[in-house]
Structure formats: structure tokens, C-alpha cells
Amino acid sequence: MRLNAGSGTAKQVITSLVVLAMAFGTLPAYARTSATDAWTQPDESDLTNHGHYVNHDGHNVHSPSRTKDGAVRPGATAHCADGSYSFSQHHSGTCSRHGGVAEWE
Secondary structure (H helix, E strand, C coil): CCCCCCCHHHHHHHHHHHHHHHHHHCCCHHHCCCCCCCCCCCCHHHECCCCEEECCCCCEEECCECECCCCCCCCCCEEECCCCEECCCCCCCCCCCCCCEEEEC
């Protein structure tokens, strides 16, 4: 079957491709951890606090925390100026109550 650019089917295909590109192309690269774009949650046993917050995307995110041995943990996106690690999924507001971002992971 040949798709005519003016046909409803062609418009549906193009619209679907645009929606998919917008949905997956706008995720920040630092927040993606695998080919499946799964968000990594840190191992709670390695952290000194166990707080969480819901970000503006509705995701449950671990609050910034220090690690027991001081080493960076999988899922950390930034090292805060106070020594804690942030697991933020967006640059905006990252480490805002922890002295700001000292280094992006």
C-alpha cells in the first residue's frame, strides 16, 4: 500500500512519529541510565537519609543524601556543595538547599 501525503493514514503515522520523538527526545541525557530510560533509584542502605519527594513530572525521587563511605552511588546526578549527592531528574533546583551543585555526575 502506498501512502499518499494527503491521506488520513499518512497524517496519523506522521503525527505518531512526532509525538514519540517529542516524548523520548526531551528526556535529559543525565537522567537516562539505560536503553530503556529507566530511572535508577539509589540503594537506601548506602545512604544516610531516606527522604523522598515528588518532582514536577510526578516521579518519586530520593532527596539529596550523603553516602556512608563518601562514594558516588548509581543514580546520582550531582554532587552538592555540602557533600551530599542529588538524584534529581532536572537541573533546575538541584542541590538548592545543599549549597548548590559542586559537580554534575
